[in-house]
């Protein structure tokens with residue numbers, strides 16, 4: 001009897017789930033199984049049948065506010081549609097690994113929904129799923145789950161007749177790989193072949209189309225509902241830009257950009273965000289193409305390798321396209337390379353020592369080295385190719401590189417106050433890495449370059465470059481305030497608004513007090529009942545917003561006792577949101593919790609209840 005194949009499908013916004021899925025595929029192959037790996041949208045719901053996919057492993061993250069990653073959005077929308085045949089997936093056996101972050105209100109919403117839909121359609125589980133939380137650190141949890149899941153996967157793949165005979169030998173799970181294992185991650189399977197276009201006129205037509213940029217039809221695209229996507233964005237002109245920080249703020253530079261959205265049909269709300277599709281820095285693109293020995297103007301197409309039957313393979317590549325275009329617009333070349341990519345580089349190193357180093361970094365024993373050299377050191381793909389003298393071929397490289405995905409920015413104004421435009425504030429990311437080269441944040445430096453004529457005062461008219469602006473709802477702080485001001489002005493006579501208190505944090509009043517003028521106006525005209533600003537670097541001791549929350553614990557507790565009281569937190573998820581969460585939990589535990597250091601579990605439960613009721617909303621990033 002033929003062995004059933006394993007299908008590993010992933011939904012991944014920033015590449016973590018993709019990396020884990022590739023790793024599962026590789027390890028399944030090492031166990032002698034036939035495994036294929038694809039993004040959920042590459043594979044497509046139509047192809048998901050018990051006959052084609054008898055054994056399924058799903059790995060997915062969530063993005064936005066519990067939304068599906070871009071490469072899973074179509075599949076997710078389809079599988080959640082009502083009216084599907086209830087036993088469509090009967091006979092399929094599956095498991096789900098969810099990746100999430102419990103700082104988000106909708107923890108693991110997408111993997112959980114995928115699991116319940118696949119179950120509802122009649123499939124059964126061969127192994128219990130797992131929700132892995134960034135807060136606990138993904139690696140240990142995922143590795144422990146894999147150690148248990150892989151033997152179960154092998155058992156699930158035994159043909160039924162053979163299963164009975166062999167089950168004796170497999171009763172004991174395959175022993176977990178030892179933490180100190182020096183075994184490198186498996187080499188990712190390359191699913192594509194590259195075909196170079198040699199016909200001159202066909203090549204020229206592709207280059208001309210790329211040089212012309214978005215067509216009039218694309219620029220003119222309007223959705224009647226105001227709904228846009230990375231594939232069909234609304235092309236918004238950049239109409240204004242200014243710095244929100246002074247030169248005294250040193251390396252902290254925050255840029256305010258305004259985009260025209262007149263006629264888009266979009267109705268943005270406080271808390272919504274913008275997705276902006278950036279382009280990689282031109283200098284990095286040319287240097288990378290040169291290092292790989294490729295002409296930026298060479299045009300290629302891709303086709304699946306024999307045996308790879310995936311519906312929409314690498315849809316982000318938009319082939320046929322030029323090398324320059326693919327490296328600029330389609331793949332993420334600036335992110336720290338994942339282990340599967342390092343494994344590929346190791347295969348194509350000139351020297352054995354370099355190869356061994358890279359292989360070690362991908363193994364469990366080399367985990368600390370990987371963390372130090374790659375996660376902390378942040379070398380780009382180019383840095384590593386240069387350092388290790390590696391030259392991988394184009395096809396596996398394109399298959400291994402994550403897609404260049406839109407970056408999300410909270411909307412910094414309110415549609416009700418400023419109809420027809422959306423604003424965003426972004427910190428420019430640029431620093432020198434341990435290896436000595438510069439790291440440029442892809443989207444922020446691209447927006448800075450795009451806004452340069454406005455910043456230098458050399459702007460003519462309002463026609464400008466056209467960043468893509470899909471509508472992705474999450475929360476934003478300043479939008480909330482402007483919205484409140486207008487709601488108050490428009491309120492019926494006698495309407496009494498409750499109090500509003502903003503805790504705002506920055507470094508120094510003269511350097512990075514973002515939107516100072518607007519916030520002070522809000523306080524003066526009563527939009528805000530109270531404004532408390534923490535300047536972390538104005539005095540010797542660091543003061544952050546969570547310290548102000550603690551300082552005002554009694555007054556805050558009284559306000560939050562109101563059954564309609566709401567808390568909105570926006571900003572850095574790594575330290576601010578965690579610190580504020582703890583401070584608020586203490587506030588809600590009751591007076592004296594700060595002074596006595598009492599256990600604040602009761603406060604944490606009260607916060608969780610507020611989150612469930614939509615009264616504790618966090619828009620955070622790290």
Ligand SMILES: Cc1cc2nc3c(=O)[nH]c(=O)nc-3n(C[C@H](O)[C@H](O)[C@H](O)COP(=O)(O)O)c2cc1C
Nearest residue numbers: 012013014015016017061062064066100101107108
């Ligand atoms: C902008 C953004 C929004 C996120 N939203 C959620 C969410 O709503 N729920 C959740 O559990 N995790 C959320 N996360 C956490 C990711 O799911 C988690 O970091 C995951 O490991 C990312 O995997 P990926 O790289 O495959 O996308 C979010 C992360 C980011 C950056």
